[in-house]
Amino acid sequence: MTDLFRSDRDLLAAAAREAGALALSYFKRDCRSWAKEGGSPVTEADFAVDRFLNDALLRARPDYGWLSEETADDPARLGCDAVFVVDPIDGTRGFMAGDRRWCVSIAVVRQGRPVAGALFAPALDRLYTATAGGGAQLENEPIAVSRRTSVEEASVGGPKGWFRHETIRRLGASQAPYLPSLAYRFALVADGRLDAAFAKPRSHDWDLAAADLLVHEAGGRLTSVDGQALRYNGETLRHGALAAGNAVLQPQLLAAVSAVVRDEEHAGHPA
Incomplete structure (x- = not known):
């Protein structure tokens, strides 16, 4: 299967670069946009890339299933051995605001886990790739998560409001600048630019699959608060609160996230 994973990775990487060039043709232009159900924005660029x-x-892979943020879900994907999981533009709000930190995120998922992935940040010209068991790369150079063992010295990315929470403040970690793309936030954990990162509940498969593979293949952990690896291409596409970091930091990160989620739920509004 390793050769197939590599072949899929190369396909994803080439497609991500072309998709990124297409997205850039709309970037910082008068791009039409709409509000989706729930209020999140979508632009004509998202649809064109999709x-x-x-x-x-x-x-290239007509027997694979398809799951994308901007395509109506087809339950037929549940019966496919392999499924493309796609976010045409992760970080649409940032894209609309002219922020360069958005990305095209693509993964192939088999048996619930990503096995090939490509994440391309076109405005930064930064391409990440990974295969299950084959490591993670940035522009074909191997990457690895931070080796930092002290959470007090860690740089952590996450939801803005969480860093006002007493449990997070007690960690002593420094708050990294906010990133509009969740996928890119976790990619920065994979390449060690961030020591760790959090995600609020209700992220989706397409936000996470490629970045999840990057983090794990770079030697890190991206898990739910119970420490379990995420499962993809199920009937439910949303995930709970998450943390990512190296194996030493992860238990402290998960304890902090659990406390934030518990307190938010007791306060009567979700994290």
Whole structure:
């Protein structure tokens, strides 16, 4: 399967670069946008990239399933051995605001876990790739998570409001600048630019699959608060609160996230 994973990775990487070039043609332009159900924004760039990737990837792998943020869900994916999990533009709000830290995120999922992934930040010209058992790379150079063992010295990315919570403050970690793309936030954990990162509940498969593979193949952990690896391409696409870091930091991160979520739930509003 390793050769297949590498072949899929190369396909994803090439498609992500082309999709990124397409997205850049809309960036910092007068790009039409709409509010989706729930209030999150979507732009004509999101739809254009989604159409391009759907055509390019399914033409190359017609037997694979498809799951994308900007495509109506087809339950047929549940019966597929392999599924493309796609976020055409992760960080749409940042994209609309002219922030360069957004990305195209693509993974292949088999048996609930990502086995090949590509995450491309076009405005930064930064391409991350990974395969299950084959490591993670930034522009073909191996990457690894931070080796920092003291959470008090760690740089942590996450939801803005969480760093006002007493449990997070007691960690003593420094708050990294906020990133509009969750996938890119976790990619920075994979390459060691961030020591750790948090995510609020209700992220989706497409936000996480490629970045999850990057973190794990770079030697880190990205898990739910119970320490379990995430499962993808199920009937439920949303996930709970998450943390990512190296194996030494992860227990402290998860304890802090658990406390934040518990306190938010007791206060009557979700984290």
